[in-house]
Structure formats: C-alpha cells, structure tokens
Amino acid sequence: MPSFLLSVPLLVVGALLAVGLRSNRASAVVALATQAGACLLVLLSVGPPLFGGGAIELLWPWPPPITTIPFRVDALGAFFLSWSLPMTLLGTLYAVGYLRPSFASGRQGGTHFALLNLVALSFVLIYSVQNALVFLLGWEVAAVAAWLLVIWEYRSQKIRFAGFNYLVSTHVGLFVLVAAFMLLHSKTASMDFASFGSFLQRPSPARGTIFLLLGVAFALKSAFFPFHTWLPRAHAAAPAHVSALMSGVIHKAGLFGFLRFTLLMGRPEEWMGWTVLIFGLLSAFFGVLYTSTQRDLKRLLGYSSTENVGIAALGFGLGYLGWSWGVPALGLLGFAGGLWHVLNHAIFKCLLFYAAGAVYRAAHSVDLERLGGLAKRLPRTAALFLIGTLAGSALPPFNTLLSEFIIYMGLLSGQGPSPEANVVLVVAAAGLAFVGAVSALSGARAFGISFLGQPRDDRVPVGAEPPGSMLVPMLCHAGLALACGLAPQLGLNMVRSSLGLFPFFTPLELERVLAPLAGLVYASRLLALFLLVAGLVRWRQGLAARRGPTWGCGYQAGSPRMQYTGSSFSEHFSRIFDSCMPALRRERIASEIFPQQPGQLATHHADAVEQRIFEVLARGEDAVTEVSERIPGQPRFAFAAGLCALLIIGAIAWESFR
Amino acid sequence: MTVSWFENWLSLLFMPLLLTGLVNRVKSLWSGRRGPPLLQPAYDVLKLLRKSPVYSATTTPLFRIAPWVFLATACASALVVPLCGLRPIASFPFDFVWFAYVWALGRVAIVLAALDTGSAFEGMGAARESTFSTVLEPVLFLVAAALCSRAGTHTLHVALRFEADGAVLLRVCAVLALLIVLQVEASRMPVDDPSTHLELTMVHEVMVLDHSGADLAAIQLGAAIKLFVGTSMIAALLNPWAAAGGALGLAANLALSALVAVLLGTIESLVARLKLRSVPNYIGIALGLGAMALLLGAWGAVSAP
Numbered sequence: 001m002p003s004f005l006l007s008v009p010l011l012v013v014g015a016l017l018a019v020g021l022r023s024n025r026a027s028a029v030v031a032l033a034t035q036a037g038a039c040l041l042v043l044l045s046v047g048p049p050l051f052g053g054g055a056i057e058l059l060w061p062w063p064p065p066i067t068t069i070p071f072r073v074d075a076l077g078a079f080f081l082s083w084s085l086p087m088t089l090l091g092t093l094y095a096v097g098y099l100r101p102s103f104a105s106g107r108q109g110g111t112h113f114a115l116l117n118l119v120a121l122s123f124v125l126i127y128s129v130q131n132a133l134v135f136l137l138g139w140e141v142a143a144v145a146a147w148l149l150v151i152w153e154y155r156s157q158k159i160r161f162a163g164f165n166y167l168v169s170t171h172v173g174l175f176v177l178v179a180a181f182m183l184l185h186s187k188t189a190s191m192d193f194a195s196f197g198s199f200l201q202r203p204s205p206a207r208g209t210i211f212l213l214l215g216v217a218f219a220l221k222s223a224f225f226p227f228h229t230w231l232p233r234a235h236a237a238a239p240a241h242v243s244a245l246m247s248g249v250i251h252k253a254g255l256f257g258f259l260r261f262t263l264l265m266g267r268p269e270e271w272m273g274w275t276v277l278i279f280g281l282l283s284a285f286f287g288v289l290y291t292s293t294q295r296d297l298k299r300l301l302g303y304s305s306t307e308n309v310g311i312a313a314l315g316f317g318l319g320y321l322g323w324s325w326g327v328p329a330l331g332l333l334g335f336a337g338g339l340w341h342v343l344n345h346a347i348f349k350c351l352l353f354y355a356a357g358a359v360y361r362a363a364h365s366v367d368l369e370r371l372g373g374l375a376k377r378l379p380r381t382a383a384l385f386l387i388g389t390l391a392g393s394a395l396p397p398f399n400t401l402l403s404e405f406i407i408y409m410g411l412l413s414g415q416g417p418s419p420e421a422n423v424v425l426v427v428a429a430a431g432l433a434f435v436g437a438v439s440a441l442s443g444a445r446a447f448g449i450s451f452l453g454q455p456r457d458d459r460v461p462v463g464a465e466p467p468g469s470m471l472v473p474m475l476c477h478a479g480l481a482l483a484c485g486l487a488p489q490l491g492l493n494m495v496r497s498s499l500g501l502f503p504f505f506t507p508l509e510l511e512r513v514l515a516p517l518a519g520l521v522y523a524s525r526l527l528a529l530f531l532l533v534a535g536l537v538r539w540r541q542g543l544a545a546r547r548g549p550t551w552g553c554g555y556q557a558g559s560p561r562m563q564y565t566g567s568s569f570s571e572h573f574s575r576i577f578d579s580c581m582p583a584l585r586r587e588r589i590a591s592e593i594f595p596q597q598p599g600q601l602a603t604h605h606a607d608a609v610e611q612r613i614f615e616v617l618a619r620g621e622d623a624v625t626e627v628s629e630r631i632p633g634q635p636r637f638a639f640a641a642g643l644c645a646l647l648i649i650g651a652i653a654w655e656s657f658r
Numbered sequence: 659m660t661v662s663w664f665e666n667w668l669s670l671l672f673m674p675l676l677l678t679g680l681v682n683r684v685k686s687l688w689s690g691r692r693g694p695p696l697l698q699p700a701y702d703v704l705k706l707l708r709k710s711p712v713y714s715a716t717t718t719p720l721f722r723i724a725p726w727v728f729l730a731t732a733c734a735s736a737l738v739v740p741l742c743g744l745r746p747i748a749s750f751p752f753d754f755v756w757f758a759y760v761w762a763l764g765r766v767a768i769v770l771a772a773l774d775t776g777s778a779f780e781g782m783g784a785a786r787e788s789t790f791s792t793v794l795e796p797v798l799f800l801v802a803a804a805l806c807s808r809a810g811t812h813t814l815h816v817a818l819r820f821e822a823d824g825a826v827l828l829r830v831c832a833v834l835a836l837l838i839v840l841q842v843e844a845s846r847m848p849v850d851d852p853s854t855h856l857e858l859t860m861v862h863e864v865m866v867l868d869h870s871g872a873d874l875a876a877i878q879l880g881a882a883i884k885l886f887v888g889t890s891m892i893a894a895l896l897n898p899w900a901a902a903g904g905a906l907g908l909a910a911n912l913a914l915s916a917l918v919a920v921l922l923g924t925i926e927s928l929v930a931r932l933k934l935r936s937v938p939n940y941i942g943i944a945l946g947l948g949a950m951a952l953l954l955g956a957w958g959a960v961s962a963p
Binding site: 390408 | 710711712713714715716717718719720722723726727730731734737748749750751752753755756758759760762763765766769770773774775776777778779780781782784785786788789791792793794795796798799800802803804806807810812857867868934935938948949952953956957
C-alpha cells in the first residue's frame with residue numbers, strides 16, 4: 001500500500017481519538033498531529049507525480065458490488081492534494097485559537113476536530129480514487145462534514161437555517177452527480193473512471209447530456225452563479241476557519257471533478273467551450289457585483305468566491321476552446337491560468353476569512369456599518385487583511401495578478417479561428433477587466449470601511465489582537481501570496497505537470513506561451529522593491545511629523561457617525577446596476593421644515609436569484625397544497641391520481657421484468 | 659536604444675508639470691486672464707517638497723505611504739508608454755494589462771488614504787473614483803485589443819504606432835475613447851472640476867484634501883505624469899513622423915502632446931461639468947467607441963491581405 005493511503009487510517013484514528021478524549025486540548029493536539037502526519041505522508045508520495053514523475057497506481061480488492069477499487073494519483077490529483085491537506089492543517093491550527101472562548105465556556109470541541117480530520121480524509125479519497133461509488137462516498141463525507149462544521153453555533157436558528165440550506169443545495173448537486181454516474185453506468189456497466197473515459201471519448205448523443213449534468217453538479221459544489229444561493233448564508237454562519245476551508249479548499253473539489261472529467265472526456269466540442277466560458281464570465285460578473293453591496297464582511301467574501309471560481313472557469317472555457325479548435329497555445333494558457341487561479345484563490349481567500357475571523361473575535365461583529373478604525377486597535381490583522389485585499393483584487397505585486405494575466409494573454413491573443421470568435425474573447429477580457437475593477441472597489445470598501453477612519457459605533461467593543469495560533473496560519477497565507485507573486489516558478493511548477501496530462505501539451509510550447517510573464521514579473525519585483533523602500537522611509541519620517549484633526553471643510557461638529565459608510569460607498573455604483581441588484585429600501589423622510597419625528601433610512605441588498613427561488617418555491621407549494629386538498633373531496637381527482645400512480649408503478653415493473 | 663532611454667527619461671522629468679501648466683494657461687487665456695507662468699506647477703511641487711507635512715490624528719501609516727505608491731504607479735505606467743513616439747523605456751507582450759493594473763493599484767492607494775482620514779467628504783470622492791474606474795477599465799482593454807488586432811502585435815507601443823493603412827475610423831474611435839479615459843483619469847472637465855472650491859462636487863481633489871507637504875507634491879506629480887502618459891498615448895496614435903524616429907518624430911510627439919493638453923484646457927473652458935450621476939453614461943460613450951474600434955479592428959484584420 002503506498003504511503004498516501006496510510007494517511008486514511010491515520011486520519012480515522014485521529015478522528016476517533018479526538019471524539020473520545022475528554023479535554024479539548026488533547027483533541028486538538030491529536031487532530032493536529034494526525035493531520036500533520038497525513039500531510040507528510042501525502043506530500044512525500046505526491047512529489048513524483050507533481051514534478052514530472054509517473055502517476056501512482058494501485059488496485060485494492062474489495063467485496064462486491066465494487067470488486068476492486070482503483071486508486072490513481074496523477075499530476076492533477078497531486079496538484080490538488082499538495083495544497084489541500086496543508087491548508088486544512090493550517091485551518092485546524094486556526095480553529096484552536098478561534099474556538100478558545102467557546103472552549104473556555106465549557107463547550108466540547110472533540111467532534112469539531114474530528115470533522116476537520118474527516119475533511120482531510122475526504123480529500124485523499126476524492127483526489128485519488130478512480131471508482132464512482134468511492135468518489136461519491138468521499139464527496140458525501142466532505143459535504144456532511146462541512147455541514148456539521150458550519151452549524152457549530154447550532155443554538156442560533158439563523159445558523160441552523162443556513163446549514164440546512166447548504167445541506168439541501170449540496171444534495172441537489174449530489175443527485176445530479178448521481179444521475180450522471182447512473183447514465184454512465186447504464187452505458188458502460190462499470191463504475192470505473194477508466195471505462196467512463198473510454199465511453200466519453202467516443203462521440204455519442206449522451207456525451208453532451210453527461211457533460212451538462214456533470215457541469216451542473218460541479219457548479220453547485222463550487223457555487224457558480226446561479227447555483228450560489230446557499231454560499232453567502234453558509235459563509236456568514238460558519239466559524240471563520242470553516243468558511244475559509246469551504247471557500248478556499250473544500251469547494252475546489254467541484255473544479256477538480258470538472259477537470260478530471262474533462263481529461264476523461266478527451267477533446268471537447270466547441271459549444272462546450274463557449275458554455276463554460278460564458279458560464280464562468282457570468283459567475284465572475286454577478287459574484288463581483290454582489291460583493292460591492294454586502295454589509296456582512298463574511299457574506300462579501302463568500303460572493304467573492306463565486307467571482308473567483310468564475311474567473312477560473314473562464315480560463316477553463318478558454319482551454320476548452322483552444323483544445324477544440326486545435327490551438328495548443330490557447331489551451332495551455334486557459335488551463336494554466338485557470339488551474340493557477342484555483343491555487344491563488346485558495347491562498348488569499350483563506351487569509352481574508354481568517355482575518356475576518358480575527359475581527360469577529362475582537363469586535364464580535366463583522367457588520368461593516370458598525371465597524372471602523374480597527375487598524376489602530378488590530379494593526380497586524382489590518383496589515384494581513386490589506387495583503388489579502390490587494391491579492392484578491394489582482395493588484396501587483398501579488399499572486400493573483402499572474403494567473404489573471406495568463407488568462408488575459410489567452411483571451412487577447414487573437415488566435416481564434418475567426419474574427420467573430422476573437423471579438424467575443426476580447427469582450428470576455430473586457431468583462432474580466434470590469435470584474436477586476438469592481439473587486440478593487442469592493443476590496444477597498446471592505447478594508448477601508450472596517451479598518452480605517454474612526455469607530456462608527458461606540459457599542460462595538462474592540463478586544464485584543466488574535467493569539468499566535470490564529471496569526472501563524474494568516475502569516476503563512478500572506479507570505480505565500482507575496483512569494484507566488486514575486487517568484488512565479490513556485491506556482492508554475494505545481495501546475496506544469498497537470499498541463500502535461502492534456503494531449504496537446506508540449507514543454508516547448510508552454511515555455512513559448514508563458515514567456516511574456518517574465519516581463520511582468522520583473523516589473524512587479526521592481527515595483528515591490530520600490531514600495532518597500534518608500535514605505536519604510538515614509539513610515540520612519542512620519543513618526544515625528546505634526547498631528548492635527550482631519551480637515552472638516554469648515555464644519556466643526558463632525559462625528560464618527562458622519563463618516564462614509566459601506567452603503568454610501570457603494571450607493572453610486574449599485575445604482576448603475578440596480579436591475580441586477582434589487583435594493584430593498586425602507587425610508588421615512590422627515591417631512592416638515594422643523595421635523596417632529598426623526599427620519600429613518602434602511603437599505604438592504606437581497607440576492608436576486610435566491611429571492612426568485614423562494615418566490616417560486618412558495619408558489620409551487622401553494623399549488624401542491626391546492627391540488628392535494630381537492631383530491632379527497634372530488635372523486636374525479638382521486639381517480640386521476642390513482643390512475644397516474646398505477647401507470648408509473650406498471651411502467652417501472654414492466655421495465656424491470658423486461 | 660540608449661538614446662531612446664535618455665530622451666524618454668528626460669521628457670518624463672520635464673514634460674508632466676509643463677503640460678499641467680499649459681492646461682492652466684489655456685484655461686486662463688480662455689477666461690481672459692494672463693494666468694500663472696507655465697512652470698507654476700513645478701514651482702508648487704518644489705515648494706511643497708520642502709514643507710513638512712501635517713497628518714490627521716485619525717490616520718494610520720497607510721496614509722503616509724499611499725501618495726508615494728500613487729507616484730510609483732504613475733511612473734510604472736509611464737515605463738511602457740512611448741513618451742517620445744517610437745519606443746518606451748521598457749516593454750513586454752501584453753504590457754497594457756500591466757498598465758491598467760498599476761493604475762488600479764495607484765487608485766486603490768489613494769482611495770484607501772482618503773478613507774483613512776475618516777472624513778465624509780473624502781469618502782465621497784473615494785466612492786466616486788472607484789465607481790468611475792469600474793466602467794473605465796474595460797475601455798482600456800477594448801481599445802488596446804482593437805489596436806493590437808489591427809497591428810498584429812501584443813505590445814502597447816507597437817499598437818500605438820501610426821500607420822498609413824487607411825484604418826482612419828478605427829484610429830478616430832481609439833483617440834476619442836482615450837481622450838475620455840484621460841479626462842476621467844486626469845480629473846478634467848466635464849468629469850471633474852480640478853479648480854472648484856466646493857468639496858461636494860469634487861472627485862479627485864476632495865480625496866487629497868488632507869495631504870500636505872511632500873505627500874501632496876507626490877500626488878500632484880503623479881497626477882501630472884498620468885496626464886502626460888495619456889496625452890503621449892494619443893499623440894503616438896496621431897503622429898505620422900514617429901516611425902522615422904529621430905529628432906523630428908520626438909519633436910512632433912511632444913508638440914502633439916502639448917496640443918492634446920491645449921485641447922483638454924479648451925474643452926474645460928467651454929464645457930460645464932456633468933452631473934455626477936451622468937458621468938458613468940459619459941464613460942459609456944467611451945465604452946461604445948472602444949467596442950466600435952474593436953469591431954473595426956476585427957473587420958480590418960479580415961479585409962487585410
């Protein structure tokens with residue numbers, strides 16, 4: 001048995017011990033130790049496939065109906081494994097500090113740590129197994145573990161609802177996935193990915209259907225628009241490290257599944273590429289629009305996940321197109337940019353959620369309208385959040401710029417087969433530029449409103465900086481964001497072998513298409529150096545400078561309540577797009593010259609898709625009730641319903657006996 | 659190559675503040691005054707550099723660093739633009755993406771510094787600047803991609819090069835779109851009024867109310883450099899002598915830059931500022947022009963042999 005599979009029993013033992021041990025400290029130590037051991041085992045064994053060696057293969061006999069479980073860690077699986085497990089370990093470390101107040105009040109944390117172990121376990125299964133049933137098992141373990149992790153504060157009804165919402169959505173995705181697998185099973189009489197692959201590579205009418213079913217299932221997992229409705233709720237409800245792991249790591253399994261089946265499917269058709277590209281662009285567009293108006297910091301970050309998976313899918317769509325057109329350069333740029341963006345997003349999004357968690361720990365609120373001036377009280381958290389914000393807005397000199405740059409290179413290269421195709425690609429690039437500008441707006445708003453200025457609400461008590469166990473994971477992620485931005489080889493080397501799995505890959509071609517990156521990196525480094533020097537100099541010089549009040553433009557009685565708020569910051573922008581972002585507005589404007597009653601204004605931006613789903617569901621429920629109430633009263637209805645039921649049963653019986 | 663370096667650096671050193679002075683002079687002439695000397699902005703910057711700054715007690719170190727980030731990004735964007743028409747200081751494929759993103763970094767720095775003061779006025783300016791930039795950024799990409807597809811290149815300076823190939827309409831669209839981009843980025847009428855005295859109506863100026871001393875000098879210099887970068891992009895597009903290089907191309911390019919500055923000053927003197935709510939629509943015109951340029955570029959690529 002290769003060593004990476006040894007991590008499975010290790011993680012299970014860790015989980016059992018964590019549940020069994022009485023003290024929270026012991027549970028935490030056991031979970032951390034077993035996860036560290038699992039990380040070590042996995043990293044040691046995925047090294048060869050990740051850096052150009054062959055795939056690890058293994059057949060494990062198992063009683064029927066499975067007979068054998070094939071495991072195979074190729075470069076793609078190795079890429080996802082190589083950062084998923086270490087990041088989960090960092091998240092577990094963060095949990096130790098984040099949950100300390102709950103532990104101090106007597107809460108048992110054993111199950112929580114056990115669940116974190118199970119999440120790590122699900123990665124080992126999902127990213128290595130080649131059998132659909134075991135894949136579904138890993139999928140389900142991850143989903144249920146994530147659900148239980150989300151409802152840590154289960155006493156709050158709101159949080160239970162958010163968790164339930166997530167559970168339902170993820171299972172709708174599971175049903176679609178099961179449907180796709182059943183369809184494949186009916187065609188191949190096998191549950192192995194290898195036989196799926198040999199079926200999918202042949203042109204057949206079912207190929208497109210299966211592609212769409214798989215696409216929907218994986219899109220639900222990764223929270224693409226319009227399947228994202230569960231995401232902002234779940235992220236707002238979960239503890240910070242769970243949000244971070246869900247957004248950065250767990251839901252990347254959807255993108256992994258998509259790529260896995262892309263590789264199995266072989267050369268795609270052109271319409272598939274356009275579908276993925278446009279789907280990704282829509283996701284990025286709507287995700288980023290919603291980030292601009294949120295007042296809950298963690299909801300905002302949740303929507304930003306939808307945006308970033310959209311950007312990755314934009315890259316994948318470009319790769320699909322390049323593959324189907326037979327233009328290797330586009331294929332390489334698209335898949336390289338998309339894959340790298342997945343990693344970059346995991347790096348900065350975990351950092352942002354961790355920093356938001358530190359804010360929550362200190363201020364017990366992540367409501368932008370109530371925060372303000374946190375940078376003075378939490379300078380370290382502020383610096384780390386700023387790094388995450390800049391990285392998230394794809395600004396130089398951080399990592400995300402590089403992956404987006406690669407996608408831009410593909411979109412703007414003008415290598416499509418027709419001018420029309422090229423025009424659409426350029427428009428997609430302009431869309432990506434819009435997404436970048438809006439994410440800069442949202443990032444500046446999130447950081448500026450919560451950390452800068454003065455505290456907006458005296459009733460928000462601000463505690464201390466987070467403890468070391470929370471700072472270390474943040475520092476690791478921030479360091480990675482900067483290092484990957486300045487030394488692209490770190491990221492590129494991890495992606496390179498995965499690209500080697502595509503049939504159109506040649507090392508020379510990859511070198512050629514990525515050559516422009518060198519100029520960008522050189523420029524980024526220079527800029528970083530200059531910023532460092534200027535920053536240090538100005539920081540030192542400013543220490544001794546004179547201080548005064550902020551210029552009030554002649555008005556003497558300003559108060560912190562009069563600062564620009566999150567809503568006022570995005571008001572102008574959201575009006576441009578009010579058709580996509582319905583604003584709920586409650587106002588009572590003071591009427592007379594000397595108003596007797598104070599005026600009031602409350603604005604709230606709801607999720608348009610979710611609103612619509614709830615409307616339809618409510619109406620559907622009414623329709624069902626109406627029909628079901630009429631059945632007992634009217635014999636005609638009862639007769640018709642009985643006939644329908646009989647027909648269905650008869651048809652099923654006929655099918656199974658035939 | 660060294661010559662190209664030298665002249666670019668030299669023009670980067672002298673032209674920006676001169677152009678700002680020129681715009682101011684044009685405005686005063688239109689309003690019937692003689693106006694300040696051409697080098698007044700340079701004197702102002704030199705004076706400010708010697709002054710010691712005062713910081714608001716609300717601010718954090720970010721406020722002190724932001725102006726220099728802004729200046730650095732302005733310089734970084736100037737590196738890839740052919741300031742003298744032919745060659746830039748540095749270039750690499752897809753450098754216009756870098757161009758757009760360093761401008762974004764500078765903008766974010768100034769916006770954050772404005773929010774750092776906790777002043778409602780500055781927050782107002784920050785929100786406006788961010789909002790306008792979201793519509794503006796796609797324009798840059800559309801125009802750059804259109805020019806690139808016509809010239810069959812991926813670098814900015816080759817795409818900006820004047821070619822007598824008859825793609826007049828494309829060039830007109832690109833120039834007009836870039837002019838609107840410049841008006842927004844350099845905070846000029848009809849988007850923003852740089853010389854108003856009412857904070858409520860400002861965009862860029864209101865964000866820098868609290869900066870003083872050398873920090874303010876950095877911001878003014880950065881803004882002037884952005885103006886020069888914008889004018890020299892338009893100048894390169896219009897300059898038929900640039901491809902020849904040499905003194906003629908250089909002189910023509912700088913003269914065209916000055917001409918664009920005169921044009922900006924003239925528009926500013928004759929046109930009233932738009933309502934802030936309609937500014938995105940005004941940038942929408944640039945978006946439309948960019949899209950048109952893109953289609954023309956695509957068609958041109960087909961019809962070319």
